Amino acid sequence: MAAKQYIEQHKDKFLQELLDLLRIPSVSADPKFKEDVIKAADFVRESLIQAGVDHTEIFTTAGYPVVYGEKIIDPAAPTVLIYGHYDVQPADPYELWESPPFEPVIKNTDIHPEGAIFARGSADDKGQIYMHVKAFEAMMAENELPCNIKFMIEGEEEVGSENLEVFIRENKEKLKADVILVSDTSMISLDNPSVTVGLRGLAYMLVEVTGANRDLHSGTFGGSVANPINVLCRMIASLQDENKHVTIPGFYDKVEELSAEYRRKLNQAPFSEDEFKQKLDIKDVEGEAGFTTLERIGIRPTLDVNGIWGGYIGEGAKTVLPSKAFAKISMRLVPHQDHREIAELFQKHFESIAPQSVKVKVNAHHGAQPAVVPTNSPGYRAAEEAIKEVFGKKAIPTREGGSIPITSLFQQELGLDPILLGFGLDTDAIHSPNEHFGLKNYFKGIETIVSFFKHFKNQTGE
Amino acid sequence: MAAKQYIEQHKDKFLQELLDLLRIPSVSADPKFKEDVIKAADFVRESLIQAGVDHTEIFTTAGYPVVYGEKIIDPAAPTVLIYGHYDVQPADPYELWESPPFEPVIKNTDIHPEGAIFARGSADDKGQIYMHVKAFEAMMAENELPCNIKFMIEGEEEVGSENLEVFIRENKEKLKADVILVSDTSMISLDNPSVTVGLRGLAYMLVEVTGANRDLHSGTFGGSVANPINVLCRMIASLQDENKHVTIPGFYDKVEELSAEYRRKLNQAPFSEDEFKQKLDIKDVEGEAGFTTLERIGIRPTLDVNGIWGGYIGEGAKTVLPSKAFAKISMRLVPHQDHREIAELFQKHFESIAPQSVKVKVNAHHGAQPAVVPTNSPGYRAAEEAIKEVFGKKAIPTREGGSIPITSLFQQELGLDPILLGFGLDTDAIHSPNEHFGLKNYFKGIETIVSFFKHFKNQTGE
Numbered sequence: 001m002a003a004k005q006y007i008e009q010h011k012d013k014f015l016q017e018l019l020d021l022l023r024i025p026s027v028s029a030d031p032k033f034k035e036d037v038i039k040a041a042d043f044v045r046e047s048l049i050q051a052g053v054d055h056t057e058i059f060t061t062a063g064y065p066v067v068y069g070e071k072i073i074d075p076a077a078p079t080v081l082i083y084g085h086y087d088v089q090p091a092d093p094y095e096l097w098e099s100p101p102f103e104p105v106i107k108n109t110d111i112h113p114e115g116a117i118f119a120r121g122s123a124d125d126k127g128q129i130y131m132h133v134k135a136f137e138a139m140m141a142e143n144e145l146p147c148n149i150k151f152m153i154e155g156e157e158e159v160g161s162e163n164l165e166v167f168i169r170e171n172k173e174k175l176k177a178d179v180i181l182v183s184d185t186s187m188i189s190l191d192n193p194s195v196t197v198g199l200r201g202l203a204y205m206l207v208e209v210t211g212a213n214r215d216l217h218s219g220t221f222g223g224s225v226a227n228p229i230n231v232l233c234r235m236i237a238s239l240q241d242e243n244k245h246v247t248i249p250g251f252y253d254k255v256e257e258l259s260a261e262y263r264r265k266l267n268q269a270p271f272s273e274d275e276f277k278q279k280l281d282i283k284d285v286e287g288e289a290g291f292t293t294l295e296r297i298g299i300r301p302t303l304d305v306n307g308i309w310g311g312y313i314g315e316g317a318k319t320v321l322p323s324k325a326f327a328k329i330s331m332r333l334v335p336h337q338d339h340r341e342i343a344e345l346f347q348k349h350f351e352s353i354a355p356q357s358v359k360v361k362v363n364a365h366h367g368a369q370p371a372v373v374p375t376n377s378p379g380y381r382a383a384e385e386a387i388k389e390v391f392g393k394k395a396i397p398t399r400e401g402g403s404i405p406i407t408s409l410f411q412q413e414l415g416l417d418p419i420l421l422g423f424g425l426d427t428d429a430i431h432s433p434n435e436h437f438g439l440k441n442y443f444k445g446i447e448t449i450v451s452f453f454k455h456f457k458n459q460t461g462e
Numbered sequence: 463m464a465a466k467q468y469i470e471q472h473k474d475k476f477l478q479e480l481l482d483l484l485r486i487p488s489v490s491a492d493p494k495f496k497e498d499v500i501k502a503a504d505f506v507r508e509s510l511i512q513a514g515v516d517h518t519e520i521f522t523t524a525g526y527p528v529v530y531g532e533k534i535i536d537p538a539a540p541t542v543l544i545y546g547h548y549d550v551q552p553a554d555p556y557e558l559w560e561s562p563p564f565e566p567v568i569k570n571t572d573i574h575p576e577g578a579i580f581a582r583g584s585a586d587d588k589g590q591i592y593m594h595v596k597a598f599e600a601m602m603a604e605n606e607l608p609c610n611i612k613f614m615i616e617g618e619e620e621v622g623s624e625n626l627e628v629f630i631r632e633n634k635e636k637l638k639a640d641v642i643l644v645s646d647t648s649m650i651s652l653d654n655p656s657v658t659v660g661l662r663g664l665a666y667m668l669v670e671v672t673g674a675n676r677d678l679h680s681g682t683f684g685g686s687v688a689n690p691i692n693v694l695c696r697m698i699a700s701l702q703d704e705n706k707h708v709t710i711p712g713f714y715d716k717v718e719e720l721s722a723e724y725r726r727k728l729n730q731a732p733f734s735e736d737e738f739k740q741k742l743d744i745k746d747v748e749g750e751a752g753f754t755t756l757e758r759i760g761i762r763p764t765l766d767v768n769g770i771w772g773g774y775i776g777e778g779a780k781t782v783l784p785s786k787a788f789a790k791i792s793m794r795l796v797p798h799q800d801h802r803e804i805a806e807l808f809q810k811h812f813e814s815i816a817p818q819s820v821k822v823k824v825n826a827h828h829g830a831q832p833a834v835v836p837t838n839s840p841g842y843r844a845a846e847e848a849i850k851e852v853f854g855k856k857a858i859p860t861r862e863g864g865s866i867p868i869t870s871l872f873q874q875e876l877g878l879d880p881i882l883l884g885f886g887l888d889t890d891a892i893h894s895p896n897e898h899f900g901l902k903n904y905f906k907g908i909e910t911i912v913s914f915f916k917h918f919k920n921q922t923g924e
Binding site: 028029030031089090092093096158159160186200202204211212213214215216217218219220221222223224225226227229230231232233234236237238240280281282283284285286287288293296297300301302303304305306307308309310311312313314315316317318319320321322325326327328330332355356357358359365366400401402403426429430431432433434 | 490491492493551552554555558620621622648662664666673674675676677678679680681682683684685686687688689691692693694695696698699700702742743744745746747748749750755758759762763764765766767768769770771772773774775776777778779780781782783784787788789790792794817818819820821827828862863864865888891892893894895896
């Protein structure tokens with residue numbers, strides 16, 4: 001395969017170009033980065049043109065644009081639709097980064113002895129979308145592209161992909177394909193390559209608790225008026241019982257109880273709880289009673305506070321009895337739970353448990369449906385073959401705790417099961433300070449994608 | 463009394479000078495205002511010189527300086543020591559101020575139809591210390607000062623007065639006096655003038671809860687690892703039971719159960735709960751079961767979260783499972799509770815309820831002992847007489863919920879019960895956005911202080 005050689009010969013170019021993309025702080029959650037998000041979209045489009053698409057478009061939406069590109073080699077050939085996102089998570093807290101989040105550096109780590117790229121977005125998802133662009137470039141350069149290819153790279157994945165929904169609904173014909181290939185997940189390790197076959201959904205809520213109509217002096221009023229922080233803490237604490245079961249009525253109604261056999265298989269994945277605890281520097285894990293750590297992540301819904309604030313949070317002391325307290329609370333959902341329904345149940349319950357002494361506001365910020373991917377499709381088999389070819393091992397099917405909001409929409413609107421072929425690792429610190437992506441993962445990923453195209457073409461037959 | 467006329471004739475000067483002092487953002491809690499805090503000390507010293515002290519000093523401490531000034535008219539005359547503070551609370555949240563906190567403006571309000579000064583520190587405590595400086599100036603100008611006077615104006619009251627303790631211990635001789643007069647409290651209203659005879663103490667704690675050693679992705683790890691925000695909320699919620707009793711073992715051990723008679727009297731103070739709720743725009747009060755609102759504020763200890771933060775608190779959504787969560791928690795204490803002992807009980811308890819899945823750090827930030835002032839002293843009687851003379855009414859003795867950390871130290875180290883003759887109102891929004899101080903309160907205060915000196919001289923006999 002000439003494409004493989006092309007990759008080998010252009011490693012430095014492939015790396016430098018990715019670093020340029022990583023230098024653009026395309027944080028979709030924060031309006032102050034607006035221009036940079038647009039810049040990242042243009043960068044991706046330019047890369048697609050240079051790699052050899054015959055047509056690209058930037059589709060404006062109510063939010064950030066969708067970058068589209070295609071190369072049709074033969075209307076009769078199978079078509080692979082690539083999905084990814086050029087936006088990134090906010091980088092704060094900045095002070096915990098060992099190097100600035102948007103000035104990528106290469107450093108060796110225990111897990112990445114051959115080097116890893118440290119930068120926000122390196123693994124999630126710029127590094128992973130760029131693998132696709134470069135795999136495409138290599139196949140084009142060596143005239144080895146066996147399928148039609150379409151790219152749909154969006155800029156709002158980290159804020160809920162709301163406008164991508166609209167885009168997909170309005171462009172079903174254009175997006176017609178035989179498979180969607182997505183690299184926005186992780187594998188167990190380079191020694192244990194895996195393909196994600198399940199993703200949790202997400203319901204992300206904002207809550208606001210208001211006591212008095214203004215901040216009060218905690219001496220003059222303390223003890224006689226509800227403190228919205230104390231109340232919010234009580235309310236949040238009550239959302240889980242002592243077994244860490246979520247107490248929202250109806251929350252578990254649609255959660256499937258998986259078979260003992262399924263759970264046994266799930267727990268066979270290589271995983272050491274001691275190592276897990278050691279890496280995170282925790283004495284004990286914590287989660288829903290009656291489930292293992294792998295089960296808690298893979299098959300059980302959760303409720304986590306992602307942010308909380310209220311009162312005086314500056315240096316020193318202020319004896320304030322604040323007027324308001326806030327929290328961002330998200331629930332990870334498992335198949336059959338509907339994020340809209342869960343958001344409603346949450347809101348109803350949260351309002352119902354508020355004492356008379358406060359007012360509460362509850363808003364659903366964004367959501368994602370949970371997804372399960374069948375393992376008997378041509379796409380899945382092509383992914384298995386590609387991994388076998390590049391890694392020399394059979395791919396382990398895994399359920400991942402994270403959510404890709406758009407996955408279930410692909411199923412509903414395009415009738416396509418996405419193939420979740422990710423090359424990051426759980427230790428890559430995505431959404432955290434010091435996010436990184438292994439160089440070996442990057443280049444192996446490019447190779448695997450090239451191989452996927454070959455096998456997908458074979459799987460779908462001539 | 464010529465001094466009274468002097469006050470009347472110099473109202474505009476007295477106001478303009480105070481506004482200048484209020485323009486200095488002397489926030490002691492925040493190091494970025496360091497130079498301004500020093501500037502405020504210099505301003506106060508300069509004002510004392512112009513008012514006629516024969517001696518002033520700026521005592522440097524490990525923190526901010528203490529401004530000292532004295533006028534000895536006759537070693538045999540009684541001596542009044544004035545205590546106050548030139549530092550102010552932080553002004554944030556800035557966005558809730560209707561005018562900038564350090565650009566004072568005069569506006570009329572329902573409660574202050576003759577105008578009030580809106581600025582951080584206007585009531586707490588710059589406006590109130592300046593009443594003393596101006597009362598002194600008036601008595602000096604008209605040759606009517608009947609007692610020796612000493613000023614001790616500090617710059618760390620809002621952060622715990624730690625260095626004032628040292629200063630007092632080292633300067634007992636210099637501070638020798640017959641009474642300490644403090645205007646750093648409030649009265650019920652101009653129609654119901656009151657003198658504070660009880661103050662709650664304070665134990666202010668900082669807590670930190672750490673889960674994993676880094677921020678994690680809430681999808682990849684959520685449900686399997688302790689979320690320090692969820693844990694902190696549980697821990698805080700558990701610090702009070704359903705009756706809002708504090709659950710820290712030993713917390714109430716030294717709390718005096720006051721007699722039915724005392725409570726009956728306390729509840730006779732003019733107070734309308736409906737009006738209270740209406741002003742704060744709350745449907746219901748909230749506090750310890752079995753006590754009225756006045757009792758909850760006056761005679762019962764409390765536990766309030768003054769600030770909480772953790773995770774992502776920016777705009778939009780971030781699905782982070784944070785490494786750390788923090789809270790500032792303070793307890794208001796009543797007579798016989800010792801703030802150091804309570805801080806220890808808190809720490810021990812908080813550590814004991816932390817689950818294995820997290821680490822906690824607990825630090826006592828600062829504290830203040832609760833205080834009770836006897837009502838049969840010459841100083842108290844002089845305050846009563848002065849209020850009668852200026853307001854035409856008998857002063858109502860009140861217990862206030864707030865704390866002046868140094869009060870109990872005056873009693874221990876100097877053997878003096880402070881007279882807490884404050885002229886602010888509970889509605890002045892001290893420690894809150896839009897703090898203000900009534901112009902009428904300011905000028906009536908100056909008059910009352912002049913009158914106090916005359917009556918104190920009479921009370922202590924010739």
